[in-house]
Amino acid sequence: MNLLIVISTAQSGPIADALGRAAQRAGITWGVFFTNDGVCTLSDQNFVETINGASKAIACAESWQQHMGEAACPVEAGSQTNNSALVGEAEHIVSL
Numbered sequence: 001m002n003l004l005i006v007i008s009t010a011q012s013g014p015i016a017d018a019l020g021r022a023a024q025r026a027g028i029t030w031g032v033f034f035t036n037d038g039v040c041t042l043s044d045q046n047f048v049e050t051i052n053g054a055s056k057a058i059a060c061a062e063s064w065q066q067h068m069g070e071a072a073c074p075v076e077a078g079s080q081t082n083n084s085a086l087v088g089e090a091e092h093i094v095s096l
Helices: 010-026 036-043 043-053 061-068 078-090
Strands: 005-007 030-034 056-062 077-078 093-094
Touching: 005 010, 005 036, 005 078, 010 030, 010 036, 010 043, 030 036, 030 078, 036 043, 036 056, 036 061, 043 077, 056 061, 061 077, 077 078
Parallel strands: 005 030, 005 093, 030 056, 056 077
Antiparallel strands: none
């Protein structure tokens, strides 16, 4: 994977959306991991559409439960172990 975007704050949604769209236009393989209140960015349907272009999209299940409750998560639920694996695969990392 060329780029991993780690989203750890709810305010980073617009920046992450722009990065994801730019990566898609450039043909870059990218993935995203959501943690802390960054999972709240997944309540934006337009951003979820952008995320559909990612090779991997995983949200920390604990963070999801804490911030989003029982709502259905639109991406794969995982853990910080998944985050570590994605970091190991990524050539570049942007943490927001």
